[in-house]
Amino acid sequence: MTKLRVHNLAVSLDGFATGEGRTFDAPFGHAGDRLMRWFLPTETFVASTGHEDEAIGAGTHGVDDAFAAATQRGIGAEIMGRGKFGPQLGPWEDESWRGWWGEEPPFHSPVIVLTHHERPDLSVGETQFLFRDVLPVEALALATEQAGGLDVRLGGGPTVVREFLAADLVDHLHVVVSPILLGRGVRLWDDLEALEQRFEVEVTVSPSGVVHYVFTRDPQ
C-alpha cells in the first residue's frame, strides 16, 4: 500500500525549518546552508551533483548518508508546497521560472505543486510539475494515482508538512535537528500537540551533531 513519506526535513534546535527572508539567492533565508550542512558531505548528495567534491571526494557513508539515501527509495511521486518550487508569492507572473533544479530536476517522477494560483503543467527533463489548488487529502489521492504503486514523498516546506500532519496523512516522518538556533523563520512544530502519540518515535544521534528523528505511524 502506498505510504506518504517525509525525508530529510531539517530543523534548528529552536524548531525553524527555514529562516527569514527567502529569495532566489537564499532559498533558506538567513539560515544560509546551516540546516543542510549534515547533508552536503554525504555520498548521496555528492553523487547528485554529478562531480566529486574537492575536499571530501565521493562523500561520506555514515548514518547521515544512510538517511539521505532513503529519500529516493521506492518513490513514485512527490507533493510539495509552492514555496519549495520557488520564492514567488501570489499569481504566477513569470512562467519562465521552472524551479531551482535546472534542466534535469532530481525527481524523475510527477510532482504535484500545491498553489492557489493557476498555472499550466510543466515538463522539465524527466519531471512533470502539476500545479493544483487542492486539499491535502485530494493531493494525496492524485499523487497516489500518479505513483503507480510506489510511495509518495511529501517534499515540504514546513507549512505543507504541518498541514498533512494535522490531517493525519503522513506515514513516515524523518526530521533532522541541527544544534543551531535560528531565532526566526518558519516553525515546523507549531500546533502539533501530542503528535508523538500517533507514531512510534526512534532517535539517533550522528557524529555530525545532528539528531535524526523517525516517526512511524501504525508500525507493524
Place this chain on the structure above:
Amino acid sequence: MTKLRVHNLAVSLDGFATGEGRTFDAPFGHAGDRLMRWFLPTETFVASTGHEDEAIGAGTHGVDDAFAAATQRGIGAEIMGRGKFGPQLGPWEDESWRGWWGEEPPFHSPVIVLTHHERPDLSVGETQFLFRDVLPVEALALATEQAGGLDVRLGGGPTVVREFLAADLVDHLHVVVSPILLGRGVRLWDDLEALEQRFEVEVTVSPSGVVHYVFTRDPQ
C-alpha cells in the same frame, strides 16, 4: 573560578520547558510528568526520595543517571526564578508557602529566589532562601559570594535561564530534549539566535529516547 551551571533543563521537541496551566497540583501544567520521565527512574532521583521504587528498585545507572548525578557536584549556591519556588504571582500574600520541597529541601546551600516582590529571607532545613529583586548580573555576584568558591547552579525556570543566556552569564548549559510535542507553555529557546556560536555543543542520545545537549562556554 566559580562557574554558572544549568543542569537537567527538560524541554519538549517543540521547545517548551513547562506546559500551560501551572498550579500547586501541577508544577509543569498540562505537561504533567512527561518532561521528567527520563529522570524519575534514575538512581539519583530514587535516592533523593529516600526509599526504593517498587518497580525499579534502586534506580538506573545509564547515561540519564550520569547526567542527573552531575547536578549536585560542586555546587555552593543556586539562583532560581520565583516560578520554580511556587506558582504564585504578584505580592507574597501567603508566606506559609515554603516551596515544593517539604521540611528538608534538596539544596543544602543558599538559594536566591528572583522576585519583584519583597519577602523576608527564609530558612527551611539546611537551605536558606533569599528573596531578591536584582538583575541577573547582580544575582550572580551575590550567589558567587554565597557559594564559597564552589559553582552556582541556575535552577530555572526557562524564562530566567533565557535572561541569563541573553546576558551571556551561563558557563554550562545541559538541556534534555524529550521526543514529545507539548504544543503550548513556556518556550526555552525564544530570542536566542546563534547562541551555539558562543558555546561548544555536545550531543548524546539516551536509550530512553531523550537527547542530552551540553553547551560549554569558553572550553579549555
